[in-house]
Amino acid sequence: MITQMKKYTFLVFHRDYEPFLTQLRDLGVVHITQKAAGLIENDENLQAALQHEDELRRLINQGATDQLLAERANVEQSIAEAKQAAAQAAVWGDFDATRIQELKDAGYTLRFYSCPTSAFQEEWGVVINNKEGKTYFVQVDNPTFQDIDSEMLEKVTEIPAPEKSEAQWNQEVENLNGLLAAANARIEAWKLANMERLQKELSEARQNIDWQRVTLSTDKLAEGSLCLFEGFCPIDKETELNTMLDGAQVYYEETDPTSEDNTPIELKNNFFSRLFEPITRLYSLPNYAELDPTPFFAPFFMLFFGLCLGDGGYGLLILLAGIAIIFKAPKLKEWGWLGVFMGLTTMVVGILTGMFFGINLEEVAFLAPVKQYFITETNATVHFMGSAYHPMMVFAIMIGIFQILFGMGFKVVKITLRDGFKYAAYDCAWLVALVTLIVWFAMAGSLSTVGLYSIYAILGICALFIMFYSNPDRKVLLLNIGGGLWGTYNMVSGLLGDVLSYIRLFALGLAGGILGNVFNALALQAGGACPSWIGWLPTLLILVFGHSLNFALCLISSVVHPMRLTFVEFYKNAGFEGGGKEYKPFAKH
Numbered sequence: 022m023i024t025q026m027k028k029y030t031f032l033v034f035h036r037d038y039e040p041f042l043t044q045l046r047d048l049g050v051v052h053i054t055q056k057a058a059g060l061i062e063n064d065e066n067l068q069a070a071l072q073h074e075d076e077l078r079r080l081i082n083q084g085a086t087d088q089l090l091a092e093r094a095n096v097e098q099s100i101a102e103a104k105q106a107a108a109q110a111a112v113w114g115d116f117d118a119t120r121i122q123e124l125k126d127a128g129y130t131l132r133f134y135s136c137p138t139s140a141f142q143e144e145w146g147v148v149i150n151n152k153e154g155k156t157y158f159v160q161v162d163n164p165t166f167q168d169i170d171s172e173m174l175e176k177v178t179e180i181p182a183p184e185k186s187e188a189q190w191n192q193e194v195e196n197l198n199g200l201l202a203a204a205n206a207r208i209e210a211w212k213l214a215n216m217e218r219l220q221k222e223l224s225e226a227r228q229n230i231d232w233q234r235v236t237l238s239t240d241k242l243a244e245g246s247l248c249l250f251e252g253f254c255p256i257d258k259e260t261e262l263n264t265m266l267d268g269a270q271v272y273y274e275e276t277d278p279t280s281e282d283n284t285p286i287e288l289k290n291n292f293f294s295r296l297f298e299p300i301t302r303l304y305s306l307p308n309y310a311e312l313d314p315t316p317f318f319a320p321f322f323m324l325f326f327g328l329c330l331g332d333g334g335y336g337l338l339i340l341l342a343g344i345a346i347i348f349k350a351p352k353l354k355e356w357g358w359l360g361v362f363m364g365l366t367t368m369v370v371g372i373l374t375g376m377f378f379g380i381n382l383e384e385v386a387f388l389a390p391v392k393q394y395f396i397t398e399t400n401a402t403v404h405f406m407g408s409a410y411h412p413m414m415v416f417a418i419m420i421g422i423f424q425i426l427f428g429m430g431f432k433v434v435k436i437t438l439r440d441g442f443k444y445a446a447y448d449c450a451w452l453v454a455l456v457t458l459i460v461w462f463a464m465a466g467s468l469s470t471v472g473l474y475s476i477y478a479i480l481g482i483c484a485l486f487i488m489f490y491s492n493p494d495r496k497v498l499l500l501n502i503g504g505g506l507w508g509t510y511n512m513v514s515g516l517l518g519d520v521l522s523y524i525r526l527f528a529l530g531l532a533g534g535i536l537g538n539v540f541n542a543l544a545l546q547a548g549g550a551c552p553s554w555i556g557w558l559p560t561l562l563i564l565v566f567g568h569s570l571n572f573a574l575c576l577i578s579s580v581v582h583p584m585r586l587t588f589v590e591f592y593k594n595a596g597f598e599g600g601g602k603e604y605k606p607f608a609k610h
Contacts, residue, residue, distance in 0.1 A: 023313045024287040024604070025256040028044060028279075031249070032272040035241075036249045041271055042235060042607075046228075049608030051252040052285045055238040067233045071428040074230060074489025077223040081216065093204040100197045107190035110149045110183045112157045113281040118185050124161075132160045140176045186269045224610040251277065253285050255604070277441055284309035286601035294319050296359040304588050305599030312435050314597060318587050321424050323366050325583035328417065330575050331530025332537060334378030337574070340364030366397065367579075373415060374530070378568065379537020414527040421523025422591070425516070426455060428594035433597065448596075450486035451512060519590045525582055533575040540567025 029051065033041050045051050084089060113133070121131055134146065138156045141148075146158040157180075185193070239250040254262050259275075266273050278284040286306045288298055294316035301307075301315045330336065343360025346353050373384035375395035383392045383399065401412040429452045436445035457479045461468070468476070490505035540563060550561030591597075 022289055022316070023307065023309065023311070024289045026253045026278055026284050026287075026309070026604075027256055027259050028276050028282060029252050029254060029262070030274040030276075031252070032242075034270070035248055037270050037410065038239075041269055042232070042270060045252075046232075046607050046609055048265055049606050050258040051254050051607055052604050053235045053238060053607045054251040054253070054283070054367060055234055057292045064233070064237055066231065067113070068228060070230050070233060071407050074223065075228045077219055077226055081223065081258050084216075085211050086432075087206070089208050093201065096197055096201045096204055100194055100201065103190050103197060106183075106185070107187050107194065109180075110185060110190055111187040112150045112152055113183055113186070115188060115335070116148060116183075116186050118183065120190065121182060123509075131182060133182055134158055134160065134177055135180055136177045138175060145177075166280065174526060176367065192208035196599060227610045231607060237413055241517050252607070253282075253604070255287055265566025270459045280310055282309075283320075283602060284605055287602035287604035288313055288315065290316055292358075292429060293362070296355055296362065297322060299585070302582065303584070304592070306601030306603060307602045308598055311598055311601075312431065312438075314431070314592070314595060317427070317431055317595075318591055321420075322583050322587055323362055324370075324420065325526055325586055326363050326415075326579050327366035327370040328526040329529040329582055330367045330532075331370055331374060332376045332378065332532055332575070333368045334380075335369050335533075335572050335575060336364045336369075338364070370530070374534075376534040376537070378573070379534065379541045380540075381538060411527065411531075413530065414524060415524045417526040418520060420526070421520050421586075422459070424523075424586070424591055425594050426452065428591045429455075432594065432596035446486050446493070447491050447508070450483040450490075454483035454487070457483070499584070515593075519594070522590055523588060525587075529582060533571060533578075534572045536574075537568060539565065540571060544566065 031041075045053075066506045067200045080086070085093075112135075112252075125133060132146075135157045136145075138154055140149055141156040141158070146160040148156060149159045150157045171444065188269050235250070241247070241250050242249055263275070280442055288295075288301070289315070290298065290304070297315050297319040300322065301313075307313055317580060330339075339360050341364070343357045343364055346357030346360060350357070363510045371377060372382070373396050375392070375397050382388050383395055383397060396412050396416075398409075403410045403412055421465060429448060433445045436448065442449075457476055461476050464472075478547040487509065488502055488505035491508055492500075495504070544560045544563035544567065550556075551559060
């Protein structure tokens with residue numbers, strides 16, 4: 022739900038302005054109304070403060086100065102280069118680079134080459150090493166390859182003389198690792214010496230920015246002697262604020278927000294619904310004139326997640342992960358609880374549909390006495406108009422129809438509470454008409470004459486509202502008829518697409534189960550094709566890799582598609598407007 026707010030207008034004498042702001046900040050319950058972003062952000066002092074805040078955040082996030090990080094990066098690069106050089110020198114065996122220089126000083130020039138082993142000829146030079154199909158050899162004062170044809174010469178590559186042997190390069194790597202440890206130690210020492218100070222400075226910078234934004238949003242009246250600004254306070258903190266204001270030397274007015282006010286939004290839900298507030302924020306907060314959709318879509322989202330994932334074993338993994346987060350990472354416990362609820366739902370769906378880590382539970386021998394209770398095509402095929410349908414596909418469509426109708430009801434209630442029922446009559450007529458049509462369709466052939474004529478009457482009344490009352494503010498009949506026809510076209514064409522979107526709930530769950538079953542079959546086949554003493558290894562590798570991949574793909578689709586159904590189908594039919602601005606009180610950090 023959306024917390025009710027009170028709007029406050031403050032008029033303060035200029036000498037009392039800063040002390041009063043300090044009191045408001047210490048209390049920390051008032052969201053100060055700010056002017057348009059462009060009018061505030063262009064202020065030079067605020068720009069400087071924002072840049073300083075960014076610099077502090079950057080230093081805190083990277084954990085060191087640019088110079089210290091550059092020193093460490095240089096050492097790491099040198100280590101990588103030394104390791105590469107060691108690998109290149111390894112093919113020449115153990116040698117002393119100073120001896121090469123001594124030979125050069127004595128007038129003997131050594132040239133280093135490599136070529137495919139199959140192409141090497143003994144007269145080319147002294148072989149040093151054969152490795153990975155290549156021969157590495159050395160020439161001493163050889164007049165190159167004058168007598169070799171060009172095609173053969175293209176296979177020979179001259180290599181620069183190695184500066185050091187592999188052992189010497191490895192020693193260089195050890196020395197550089199010591200420098201790296203020293204660089205890391207300097208960074209850690211810098212953190213110990215500066216991080217607490219930077220955190221405090223960042224807090225002060227944020228408070229300074231908030232202060233500047235408030236002062237820039239304050240209007241100066243009577244040649245600057247009076248300061249006028251507005252703010253909002255949650256109704257449950259109203260008494261606390263009024264007590265402070267009554268003791269301050271300020272004039273204030275307290276009113277209820279109007280539709281013209283950009284009233285900040287504070288969501289206040291129960292434990293279960295609060296877990297889904299991050300999903301609400303991903304799209305947009307509702308505006309103050311709306312209802313909070315979070316508690317209304319939360320159960321649907323949880324069910325959709327379970328249907329898309331559709332495997333009891335995967336649900337067990339999510340459940341265990343959620344429990345681990347709750348106990349091991351208390352700061353993330355709300356995400357842990359979300360995992361618990363999602364995991365439990367997935368386990369229930371997976372067990373009911375007979376799927377556990379890709380294993381079809383109907384085929385498990387010891388479950389034979391209960392296999393008739395699984396909701397599968399074998400046990401509960403739905404027949405309709407001469408065709409057979411999977412029960413989960415039918416359920417997905419039914420839950421989709423229910424959520425769409427629920428969203429339309431949500432819209433009717435929202436408009437009624439905000440504007441009055443006459444503005445919700447058109448949407449209410451569509452809702453009643455659709456529900457009536459569903460009842461008529463479901464009870465076809467069993468309705469009495471009275472019941473049938475009652476349905477005709479209800480549909481007729483709904484048609485009148487739809488065609489002649491699409492907008493109660495229109496006074497021209499033809500405009501309302503045109504609006505009714507256009508609305509009918511949009512409803513019929515959009516409703517079919519919306520309902521069909523829910524079939525993906527069944528399709529995604531089915532695809533994940535099939536893919537998991539395929540990996541199980543591949544693992545058993547691979548293990549059976551190997552000797553018994555080693556057969557378990559390929560089986561285990563395929564199971565781990567296959568189910569990890571399948572779990573990751575299923576998890577992505579199980580998050581993305583429920584979001585789509587929420588933000589597109591449900592939000593559209595619920596008439597969600599959004600655009601709310603989060604409640605952020607002027608307070609100490």
